[in-house]
Amino acid sequence: MTGEIIGGKMDPAVLKETVEKYNNYCARGNDPEFGRPAQSLKPLVTPPFYACALYPGGINTCGGPGATGTGRS
Numbered sequence: 001m002t003g004e005i006i007g008g009k010m011d012p013a014v015l016k017e018t019v020e021k022y023n024n025y026c027a028r029g030n031d032p033e034f035g036r037p038a039q040s041l042k043p044l045v046t047p048p049f050y051a052c053a054l055y056p057g058g059i060n061t062c063g064g065p066g067a068t069g070t071g072r073s
Contacts, residue, residue: 009051010051019044021033022043022044023043023044023045025041026041026042026043027043029041
């Protein structure tokens with residue numbers, strides 16, 4: 001796996017290290033970094049892989065528009 005696979009936007013060494021670390025968490029069934037439950041850990045092994053930039057406060061509706069108990073907004 002190289003940075004070119006992800007469009008050259010990531011440092012290949014950092015990407016490789018991150019994926020190896022995550023895949024080790026998957027193999028152990030324990031994610032000490034983010035505390036994900038074991039059943040949600042799926043190793044990254046078969047391409048294609050995709051990535052996108054995420055920023056705090058990005059696209060998010062915070063639960064959608066407010067509505068009353070009868071569905072009126």
